[in-house]
Amino acid sequence: xxxxxxxxxxxxxxxxxxxxxxxxxxxxxxxxxxxxxxxxxxxxxxxxxxxxxxxxxxxxxxxxxxxxxxxxxxxxxxxxxxxxxxxxxxxxxxxxxxxxxxxxxxxxxx
Amino acid sequence: xxxxxxxxxxxxxxxxxxxxxxxxxxxxxxxxxxxxxxxxxxxxxxxxxxxxxxxxxxxxxxxxxxxxxxxxxxxxxxxxxxxxxxxxxxxxxxxxxxxxxxxxxxxxxxxxxxx
Numbered sequence: 147x148x149x150x151x152x153x154x155x156x157x158x159x160x161x162x163x164x165x166x167x168x169x170x171x172x173x174x175x176x177x178x179x180x181x182x183x184x185x186x187x188x189x190x191x192x193x194x195x196x197x198x199x200x201x202x203x204x205x206x207x208x209x210x211x212x213x214x215x216x217x218x219x220x221x222x223x224x225x226x227x228x229x230x231x232x233x234x235x236x237x238x239x240x241x242x243x244x245x246x247x248x249x250x251x252x253x254x255x256x
Numbered sequence: 257x258x259x260x261x262x263x264x265x266x267x268x269x270x271x272x273x274x275x276x277x278x279x280x281x282x283x284x285x286x287x288x289x290x291x292x293x294x295x296x297x298x299x300x301x302x303x304x305x306x307x308x309x310x311x312x313x314x315x316x317x318x319x320x321x322x323x324x325x326x327x328x329x330x331x332x333x334x335x336x337x338x339x340x341x342x343x344x345x346x347x348x349x350x351x352x353x354x355x356x357x358x359x360x361x362x363x364x365x366x367x368x369x370x371x
Binding site: 150178179180187188189190191192195233235236237241242243244245246247248249 | 260287289291296297298299300301304311312314347349358359360361362363364365
């Protein structure tokens with residue numbers, strides 16, 4: 147069964163304290179892996195697409211990496227405005243739907 | 257605002273009633289998706305359209321759920337005979353990149369509460 151698992155469920159960081167979020171996946175064939183940010187009461191906002199192992203993408207304080215079994219979202223020197231839930235999703239080959247993980251709820255304190 | 261628009265944003269209904277949600281995608285996007293999200297969970301795929309054709313539907317979607325996209329523009333999601341387990345946020349998303357189902361633009365969702 148295709149599955150996505152995110153850890154930790156919640157993460158509290160001091161402003162400036164770098165860390166990483168993990169997304170591990172088990173799929174029959176990976177078409178792409180996607181990261182989204184979701185603020186409370188809002189729909190998810192697209193961040194990154196990763197297609198193959200070894201690929202990396204960066205945007206401001208965020209960097210996403212991909213291996214054959216997992217992806218990491220690295221947050222460097224986070225700020226309070228980075229507080230949100232970060233969702234990982236995979237697209238399985240020959241389908242047009244995403245399978246989402248349950249997300250990591252990040253809180254960054256000043 | 258040229259983003260994905262959903263209406264209503266909030267709906268409270270009694271068990272057994274029918275509800276309908278509307279989604280207006282970004283105008284040049286030909287693909288439209290419906291997802292459902294419950295508290296503490298990630299979004300769960302329900303169905304998607306390419307233009308007016310409904311191409312995939314989740315096995316989790318019971319016969320009480322129906323979605324349409326007449327003329328390939330806006331879409332509606334109807335839930336008949338609502339149950340308390342239908343309480344969730346219903347998210348609509350659109351996309352223009354064929355084959356890349358993950359680069360989605362989501363609306364702000366329609367929150368359903370079934371009493």
